[in-house]
Amino acid sequence: MNENFLDELDLRLLDALQHDASQANHRLAERCGVSPATALRRVRRLQSLGIVERQVALLQPDKLALALGHGLTALVEISLDQQGDEHLAAFERLAVAEAVVQQCYRVSPGPDFVLVLAVTDMPAYLALAQRLFTQHANVRNVRAFFSVKRAKFLPAQPLPRPWAERDA
Amino acid sequence: MNENFLDELDLRLLDALQHDASQANHRLAERCGVSPATALRRVRRLQSLGIVERQVALLQPDKLALALGHGLTALVEISLDQQGDEHLAAFERLAVAEAVVQQCYRVSPGPDFVLVLAVTDMPAYLALAQRLFTQHANVRNVRAFFSVKRAKFLPAQPLPRPWAERDA
């Protein structure tokens, strides 16, 4: 099979896994209508192709906050002063290296970057801002919002689902 | 133990799991310096407390794009017309129900919501916009950016790591 071709089974597996990767292989196989061995082979192929990057546990921030004190999620738009490709890459390197930067998007139009930060508290945000959002890092303008409530967080790519209508 | 108290072992387990949940329990136990049985018991407790919400596979969008055609990630700021609590809740319900809405944050100051959308293409974005970003949904203003590059995506909460210095 072509190394970059995904058939319907691959899509079913990916869709199942990106919503719930804790299920045992035989259950996954059952849901996708193939034998456990086939499911396993396909999943391993998807992993070796790098399409399945890794498997993580999602924590519920609200519950964590109960035990640790409230964390803080910030959404930040960054506009750079000089916007050549090398300047964009330079800022990106700085941003990506910061542990509190959860997500980093290079965007257009509008600002140059949008970051999602997860910090423990406001002092931690300030510390990052002073490190990253400065003239020194070539930053011209910053617009930051703080999350009052994370109503949805579902790190799943939308996939075509040719089987959806048929199975319904 | 207090049902909401997290000791250092819990934090180590959570930190390990939210970066890599694919490892076998005995390896996890080893990394955290406890017996497999203890690690398993703790993990199950964290799950039953709802702190570990679920386990998912993260897919690499670039690799997917090779096989499926390029997906589109949009970051959208929404300001509502009427901003009472019931109006905010109403829009939130609509947004969360949409499959292409990956993330939904209620924010302050600035706009009322920030959404992260993952759609297959521009027509799909348009379809959503016409459904969700309308007067009918009480939306006054929309500012949308499109992601040119997702440089980082790491859905992990920052945790205090009292062991980090000690182990270094």
Add this chain to the structure above:
DNA sequence: GCTGAAATCACACATTA
């Protein structure tokens, strides 16, 4: 798709603080 070897998990019990 099936089967045997290997690994994993669940549970009972001894141990420690």
Add this chain to the structure above:
DNA sequence: TAATGTGTGATTTCAGC
């Protein structure tokens, strides 16, 4: 008393056929 660690049987996973 409450949490940890060890050991054994049952289940599941994995690789070769």
